[in-house]
Amino acid sequence: MAVETREHEEHAVQGPPPRGGRRYLTGAGWLRAAWLAPLAFGLATLLVIGARAALGYSPLWELPVLIAAWTVLVPVAFLAGIGGFDYWAYWISGRPSRPEDHSGHGAHTWKDYFRVNTDHKVIGVQYVVTTIFFFVAAGLMAMFMRAELARPGMQFVDTNTFNGLFSVHASLMIFLFIIPAFAGLGNYVIPLMIGAPDMAFPRLNALSFWLLPIAGFMMLSSYLVPDGGAFSAGWTNYAPLSVVQPDGNLFFQMGVQWAGASSIMTALNFLVTIITMRAPGMSFWRMPLLVWANFATSTLVVIATPFVAGSQFFILFDRVLHTNFFDPAQGGDVIAYQHIFWFYSHPAVYIMMLPGFGIASEVISVFARKPIFGYRLMALSLMAILILGFSVWAHHMFVSGMASWLRIPMMLTTLVIAVPTGIKVFSWLATLWEGRLHFTTPMLFASGFVSMFVIGGLSGIYLGSVPIDIHASDTYFVVAHIHYVLFGGSLFTIFAGIYYWFPKMTGRMYDERLGKVHFWMTFVGFNVTFFPMHWVGLQGMPRRVADYAPEFGTWNLVISIASFALGASTLVFLYNMIVSWRRGLPAPGNPWRALTLEWQVSSPPPIFNFDSIPQVVGSPYEYGVRGARHAVMDGRPVETGRAPEPAEAIHSS
Amino acid sequence: MRKRSIIQMTLVGLAVGAVLAVVALFIPWLPDQGAEQARIVDNVYWFVTIICVAVFAVVAGVSVYAVWKFRAPPGDMDDGSPIHGHTGLEIVWTVIPVILVTAIAVYSSVALAQAEDIPDDHMVVEVSARQFAWTFTYPGVQLEGGRPLTSGELVVPLDEPIEFRITSEDVIHSFWVPEWRMKQDAVQGITTRTVVQPTKLGTFPVVCTELCGLGHATMRSQARVLDEAGYRRWIEEQRRLAAEGASVQGEPLFVANCGSCHTLAEAGTQGQTGPDLDTVLPGQDAESVLQSIVEPNAEISEGFQPDVMPQNYGEMFSEQQLEGLVEYLLEAAGGGE
Numbered sequence: 004m005a006v007e008t009r010e011h012e013e014h015a016v017q018g019p020p021p022r023g024g025r026r027y028l029t030g031a032g033w034l035r036a037a038w039l040a041p042l043a044f045g046l047a048t049l050l051v052i053g054a055r056a057a058l059g060y061s062p063l064w065e066l067p068v069l070i071a072a073w074t075v076l077v078p079v080a081f082l083a084g085i086g087g088f089d090y091w092a093y094w095i096s097g098r099p100s101r102p103e104d105h106s107g108h109g110a111h112t113w114k115d116y117f118r119v120n121t122d123h124k125v126i127g128v129q130y131v132v133t134t135i136f137f138f139v140a141a142g143l144m145a146m147f148m149r150a151e152l153a154r155p156g157m158q159f160v161d162t163n164t165f166n167g168l169f170s171v172h173a174s175l176m177i178f179l180f181i182i183p184a185f186a187g188l189g190n191y192v193i194p195l196m197i198g199a200p201d202m203a204f205p206r207l208n209a210l211s212f213w214l215l216p217i218a219g220f221m222m223l224s225s226y227l228v229p230d231g232g233a234f235s236a237g238w239t240n241y242a243p244l245s246v247v248q249p250d251g252n253l254f255f256q257m258g259v260q261w262a263g264a265s266s267i268m269t270a271l272n273f274l275v276t277i278i279t280m281r282a283p284g285m286s287f288w289r290m291p292l293l294v295w296a297n298f299a300t301s302t303l304v305v306i307a308t309p310f311v312a313g314s315q316f317f318i319l320f321d322r323v324l325h326t327n328f329f330d331p332a333q334g335g336d337v338i339a340y341q342h343i344f345w346f347y348s349h350p351a352v353y354i355m356m357l358p359g360f361g362i363a364s365e366v367i368s369v370f371a372r373k374p375i376f377g378y379r380l381m382a383l384s385l386m387a388i389l390i391l392g393f394s395v396w397a398h399h400m401f402v403s404g405m406a407s408w409l410r411i412p413m414m415l416t417t418l419v420i421a422v423p424t425g426i427k428v429f430s431w432l433a434t435l436w437e438g439r440l441h442f443t444t445p446m447l448f449a450s451g452f453v454s455m456f457v458i459g460g461l462s463g464i465y466l467g468s469v470p471i472d473i474h475a476s477d478t479y480f481v482v483a484h485i486h487y488v489l490f491g492g493s494l495f496t497i498f499a500g501i502y503y504w505f506p507k508m509t510g511r512m513y514d515e516r517l518g519k520v521h522f523w524m525t526f527v528g529f530n531v532t533f534f535p536m537h538w539v540g541l542q543g544m545p546r547r548v549a550d551y552a553p554e555f556g557t558w559n560l561v562i563s564i565a566s567f568a569l570g571a572s573t574l575v576f577l578y579n580m581i582v583s584w585r586r587g588l589p590a591p592g593n594p595w596r597a598l599t600l601e602w603q604v605s606s607p608p609p610i611f612n613f614d615s616i617p618q619v620v621g622s623p624y625e626y627g628v629r630g631a632r633h634a635v636m637d638g639r640p641v642e643t644g645r646a647p648e649p650a651e652a653i654h655s656s
Numbered sequence: 657m658r659k660r661s662i663i664q665m666t667l668v669g670l671a672v673g674a675v676l677a678v679v680a681l682f683i684p685w686l687p688d689q690g691a692e693q694a695r696i697v698d699n700v701y702w703f704v705t706i707i708c709v710a711v712f713a714v715v716a717g718v719s720v721y722a723v724w725k726f727r728a729p730p731g732d733m734d735d736g737s738p739i740h741g742h743t744g745l746e747i748v749w750t751v752i753p754v755i756l757v758t759a760i761a762v763y764s765s766v767a768l769a770q771a772e773d774i775p776d777d778h779m780v781v782e783v784s785a786r787q788f789a790w791t792f793t794y795p796g797v798q799l800e801g802g803r804p805l806t807s808g809e810l811v812v813p814l815d816e817p818i819e820f821r822i823t824s825e826d827v828i829h830s831f832w833v834p835e836w837r838m839k840q841d842a843v844q845g846i847t848t849r850t851v852v853q854p855t856k857l858g859t860f861p862v863v864c865t866e867l868c869g870l871g872h873a874t875m876r877s878q879a880r881v882l883d884e885a886g887y888r889r890w891i892e893e894q895r896r897l898a899a900e901g902a903s904v905q906g907e908p909l910f911v912a913n914c915g916s917c918h919t920l921a922e923a924g925t926q927g928q929t930g931p932d933l934d935t936v937l938p939g940q941d942a943e944s945v946l947q948s949i950v951e952p953n954a955e956i957s958e959g960f961q962p963d964v965m966p967q968n969y970g971e972m973f974s975e976q977q978l979e980g981l982v983e984y985l986l987e988a989a990g991g992g993e
Contacts, residue, residue, distance in 0.1 A: 244827040331845020373736035404848035418757035438736035439728035468764040474837040477865035543834030545865040548873035627735030
């Protein structure tokens with residue numbers, strides 16, 4: 004699976020400094036992590052037991068406190084071990100810090116993907132591959148759930164396992180797949196799109212990636228907790244249920260902290276990169292919409308994510324320190340949790356959607372061979388969603404018992420968000436108008452996204468209306484709605500993005516025929532799985548149940564069978580990705596005849612992206628405009644419409 | 657050319673709209689209307705559905721037409737028309753959605769006010785939720801000794817506007833009768849309320865819709881709507897049962913408090929969160945049955961976890977009630993053979 008980065012003579016790559024035997028144990032790497040992490044585990048254990056002994060608490064072995072200590076110290080030690088803090092540690096301690104010689108850039112063998120690497124392109128690939136791993140894990144959990152739900156009554160798992168399955172499924176899909184998959188694609192593409200050599204803070208970038216597998220394995224390892232297993236209060240982890248749950252719940256609270264920290268760091272990095280590192284001539288109004296989308300998303304992440312971190316810390320404190328944030332008997336307030344949680348988790352829906360809007364805009368414009376319709380309004384509607392997104396959180400709480408007056412204003416803002424979203428949908432449709440549509444796999448997924456997202460958006464109107472929501476909330480109607488938004492919306496655009504940039508990232512073409520098989524299996528499987536859930540929910544089936552009334556048996560069987568077909572489609576995707584990465588046809592620099600800057604360099608790009616800094620002179624979407632240019636590179640204008648490297652064989656639709 | 661394409665596109669849109677209208681009208685999307693509130697909510701639902709079918713028909717019409725007409729032939733290297741935007745169109749598709757969502761918001765607000773409207777002089781039922789059972793208290797119905805009537809099943813009179821005052825003893829639950837369309841969370845520490853005026857006789861499920869732990873899926877009860885005379889008869893029956901003393905109370909007590917988690921053929925319950933009592937009860941004496949109720953962690957059946965069953969039945973039930981429950985269980989276990 005090795006990807007060789009094309010090297011350039013002027014940036015000869017230096018190997019890491021030679022090391023002796025002892026240096027091997029103390030030098031940054033997996034070996035150092037392998038002894039530092041257990042050391043931290045022991046240290047944390049001693050610390051807790053020692054402190055409890057000194058203070059006279061009993062019992063000494065108190066699992067919740069130990070888990071809290073382990074989940075803080077072990078990851079820190081692991082990060083220190085693989086070298087996540089080396090440069091800063093040297094600098095702080097006054098030792099000579101190795102000046103950045105960029106020797107860590109690029110990946111020469113597959114092993115380089117398992118090291119702390121500061122190259123945004125390597126990090127982008129690390130992100131995407133890691134998130135796909137968690138996508139597959141969470142998808143398997145969905146398969147187990149559908150097996151149990153195929154018939155009414157209990158068949159394969161008990162209710163505790165089932166509650167764990169849907170909780171971990173949702174947590175992994177949200178925190179370890181959708182959010183970071185977009186961060187990964189953005190990581191790879193944004194610096195290239197704006198004509199920058201790397202991200203603004205490459206070391207921070209590396210660190211934010213390595214927090215992710217920590218969060219993911221933390222959530223997965225909750226299955227190993229004795230007595231109770233995985234956290235099972237749903238990904239929403241409502242108090243007070245989450246406070247009285249078995250200890251597995253702590254792994255969710257801490258996992259969210261690590262994933263959230265990763266998100267915030269990446270978002271800061273994106274913001275600084277986008278604001279300060281655009282190539283000369285790239286004004287905000289010349290930025291591709293993907294960059295706009297990530298600008299809006301990163302702003303959301305930076306403002307909102309601390310709230311989810313706070314909500315989980317409150318639960319942790321209630322459990323471990325015996326505070327009473329959510330215990331009404333001691334003056335706590337149960338509903339406060341939901342306000343704090345949704346103040347993040349509603350904007351999180353846009354964190355999971357706006358980058359997808361960006362990808363859809365790129366793909367649709369390129370494969371329709373047309374300028375994006377209403378570019379400025381497209382960018383402005385992203386910003387409108389960003390602002391409105393903070394004013395709608397309580398629509399998740401219409402039946403929660405919150406202040407009842409709050410329902411009407413929250414309904415109004417919720418419905419108004421349909422307006423900028425509608426502008427985007429209509430503009431994508433108008434972009435298709437009189438275009439020359441090439442239905443390659445990315446285009447299929449992007450147009451599939453538009454149609455499925457419209458259904459998810461319209462069911463959102465139902466849920467936004469208070470009287471209908473009172474009936475439909477917490478039923479399968481909501482399950483259908485979020486999957487139309489997050490699967491039909493986010494996942495379709497992630498697939499579109501992965502296929503679209505696969506040639507750029509790997510230097511090879513994917514198999515177009517398999518890509519189309521994947522799309523149609525996904526599209527049909529998805530609709531047969533999730534559309535009937537609307538009916539099942541309105542009829543009276545609540546969500547998050549392992550067992551249900553027998554009258555829903557037939558439709559649940561249909562849903563389960565379709566979901567297995569949907570699961571099987573992922574195998575086609577994985578096969579295509581793995582085989583094409585190893586043996587696909589070599590990709591030209593610009594197989595899609597696109598205008599944005601990432602396609603004007605080789606595939607994969609040179610180590611520092613651009614041999615000379617591009618000069619941006621116009622809009623990125625001037626397809627069909629005679630004489631218009633997006634940029635001048637090496638004194639050579641990037642022409643519209645004409646392909647520098649025609650590649651007819653690739654889109655033989 | 658332009659005119660023809662608009663006609664074709666309109667036809668596609670109308671075809672999609674017609675298919676959607678059939679799907680919307682001929683599939684029974686909503687359960688029966690069992691309350692005045694259901695009628696109000698369903699009207700909002702149909703109002704939103706008409707708007708959504710129209711919007712989706714427009715979107716589908718344009719996309720199907722575009723895919724059909726603008727597909728590039730294989731090997732095509734040309735670009736599309738360089739259209740950058742159209743201010744008029746953009747204003748149209750901003751203003752029309754603004755009007756539509758405003759209409760939905762106004763109509764929803766009015767409907768909400770109607771649904772929650774209740775005359776000052778109305779019946780009250782207190783709903784108390786706990787893992788994993790419902791208790792309904794009728795503060796207007798006093799039993800002997802001044803205790804209000806409580807029941808594990810909800811029985812209400814037809815056409816009477818009822819205010820439900822809802823609370824929880826532990827985690828969050830949610831009170832929902834699909835046929836009534838009204839739903840309200842039960843939250844520890846506060847009392848929430850909802851209003852229902854049943855308009856249909858019959859028995860409907862009471863469903864917990866907020867994840868409340870291992871027994872969430874089985875946290876069910878039923879709502880029986882009776883006519884005025886039937887309701888009065890039910891109340892008299894309850895009074896009589898209460899006056900008759902312990903042993904008769906065993907069964908309703910079991911169904912209301914234990915049945916959602918435990919299977920017992922005699923009582924007709926099918927809960928699966930806790931052990932199947934038809935298997936574990938036979939052979940036990942009164943003492944061990946009592947211990948299993950008030951001290952559930954003392955002995956855990958194989959394959960089950962401690963701390964799932966509430967620990968407070970000893971305090972919740974009177975001694976008399978416990979006695980009745982134990983007596984009933986022993987009878988039920990013996991009677992099964």
